[in-house]
Amino acid sequence: xxxxxxxxxxxxxxxxxxxxxxxxxxxxxxxxxxxxxxxxxxxxxxxxxxxxxxxxxxxxxxxxxxxxxxxxxxxxxxxxxxxxxxxxxxxxxxxxxxxxxxxxxxxxxxxxxxxxxxxxxxxxxxxxxxxxxxxxxxxxxxxxxxxxxxxxxxxxxxxxxxxxxxxxxxxxxxxxxxxxxxxxxxxxxxxxxxxxxxxxxxxxxxxxxxxxxxxxxxxxxxxxxxxxxxxxxxxxxxxxxxxxxxxxxxxxxxxxxxxxxxxxxxxxxxxxxxxxxxxxxxxxxxxxxxxxxxxxxxxxxxxxxxxxxxxxxxxxxxxxxxxxxxxxxxxxxxxxxxxxxxxxxxxxxxxxxxxxxxxxxxxxxxxxxxxxxxxxxxxxxxxxxxxxxxxxxxxxxxxxxxxxxxxxxxxxxxxxxxxxxxxxxxxxxxxxxxxxxxxxxxxx
Numbered sequence: 031x032x033x034x035x036x037x038x039x040x041x042x043x044x045x046x047x048x049x050x051x052x053x054x055x056x057x058x059x060x061x062x063x064x065x066x067x068x069x070x071x072x073x074x075x076x077x078x079x080x081x082x083x084x085x086x087x088x089x090x091x092x093x094x095x096x097x098x099x100x101x102x103x104x105x106x107x108x109x110x111x112x113x114x115x116x117x118x119x120x121x122x123x124x125x126x127x128x129x130x131x132x133x134x135x136x137x138x139x140x141x142x143x144x145x146x147x148x149x150x151x152x153x154x155x156x157x158x159x160x161x162x163x164x165x166x167x168x169x170x171x172x173x174x175x176x177x178x179x180x181x182x183x184x185x186x187x188x189x190x191x192x193x194x195x196x197x198x199x200x201x202x203x204x205x206x207x208x209x210x211x212x213x214x215x216x217x218x219x220x221x222x223x224x225x226x227x228x229x230x231x232x233x234x235x236x237x238x239x240x241x242x243x244x245x246x247x248x249x250x251x252x253x254x255x256x257x258x259x260x261x262x263x264x265x266x267x268x269x270x271x272x273x274x275x276x277x278x279x280x281x282x283x284x285x286x287x288x289x290x291x292x293x294x295x296x297x298x299x300x301x302x303x304x305x306x307x308x309x310x311x312x313x314x315x316x317x318x319x320x321x322x323x324x325x326x327x328x329x330x331x332x333x334x335x336x337x338x339x340x341x342x343x344x345x346x347x348x349x350x351x352x353x354x355x356x357x358x359x360x361x362x363x364x365x366x367x368x369x370x371x372x373x374x375x376x377x378x379x380x381x382x383x384x385x386x387x388x389x390x391x392x393x394x395x396x397x398x399x400x401x402x403x404x405x406x407x408x409x410x411x412x413x414x415x416x417x418x419x420x421x422x423x424x425x426x427x428x429x430x431x432x433x434x435x436x437x438x439x440x441x442x443x444x445x446x447x448x449x450x451x452x453x454x455x456x457x458x459x460x461x462x463x464x465x466x467x468x469x470x471x472x473x474x
Contacts, residue, residue, distance in 0.1 A: 043089045070266040077276045078307035081339030084273040092136040099133045135234040142243035150255035241272045245279040249286035321359040324369040331406030332377040375467040392441025
């Protein structure tokens with residue numbers, strides 16, 4: 031078995047831009063054009079439900095901005111660097127036709143990875159420091175290092191925090207050890223400005239800080255992150271992009287400030303605007319054999335009925351594509367039954383564990399409800415009917431066939447009183463369904 035989801039690693043993100051699996055290109059291009067028109071300091075929210083591909087999307091935006099900025103520079107001076115790898119990977123793709131008016135320095139920050147840190151602002155500076163290591167050699171790394179250490183020490187003094195070994199290790203050793211006793215918030219802002227002055231040269235005019243997974247963090251961490259970046263990063267060269275599920279973040283803020291607090295108005299004041307990520311349909315690219323028509327139809331029908339997120343669609347898609355066409359096909363009633371029962375088991379496993387357990391225990395009410403509500407299952411029952419009089423009558427007759435087989439295979443009580451049925455169905459059908467649903471087809 032292989033893992034069902036694809037992580038948004040650098041390698042996978044670049045690959046997705048080289049050979050797109052989903053039609054996100056127009057969304058990415060529109061988003062980047064929108065970013066490029068922003069003037070001054072700006073706070074932008076990208077809203078979508080969990081599992082709808084926000085992380086992949088913002089990382090794709092990050093990579094394209096890096097590519098277009100390096101392209102705008104006109105040359106690469108750091109051989110073998112990450113930027114050269116990105117440039118070579120995307121140079122002969124459709125992205126090479128895009129252009130931007132500003133040069134950008136994007137920094138991706140996964141807030142959830144730092145959720146256990148005492149202070150969110152210091153972890154953000156840590157993320158910037160790591161990104162600095164791969165910046166073009168024309169930018170003064172020593173100057174940036176000193177500015178970041180200034181900031182860390184200044185903020186630590188204000189917040190009463192000590193110890194920055196992780197930050198110091200992340201920054202290339204410059205032989206500089208600066209501990210200035212900066213005591214006011216205004217001086218912390220000056221330190222932030224010094225970082226920008228060192229980082230954003232004439233070759234990089236805008237800093238894009240992408241904050242991801244904030245809605246999954248502890249309430250205190252999420253709120254402190256929002257308030258501190260709003261307070262300290264009010265520089266006209268900075269754009270903040272926060273990828274979030276707004277509904278969940280509102281719930282998080284309410285937990286922190288109390289149910290009486292108007293979290294919706296709080297967020298509206300924080301963000302200058304919100305862009306909603308359009309939904310995708312991963313199952314449009316479902317790859318099954320020509321003999322697996324019912325598998326394709328039922329997989330798409332169940333995904334649409336349960337309103338699976340893009341992440342759930344990808345998991346469901348990979349599970350169904352892995353099913354062996356030797357057993358799951360349209361050639362006979364036994365194999366059509368596998369095409370019906372296996373997708374139902376996997377779909378219920380993602381949607382409702384209790385309903386799945388009822389289905390596996392032989393509770394035919396779950397089966398009947400799905401066949402009444404999901405059109406493709408209704409159509410499958412009609413197709414199995416031998417009467418062919420009218421659709422409603424055919425559905426009743428066809429469903430009787432499926433229900434009889436289901437009870438024979440999944441209900442021990444029914445099997446005890448019906449040692450055989452009129453259809454050529456293996457007694458081990460339930461066990462085989464469970465093995466295929468779990469990804470262990472090779473042991474059938």
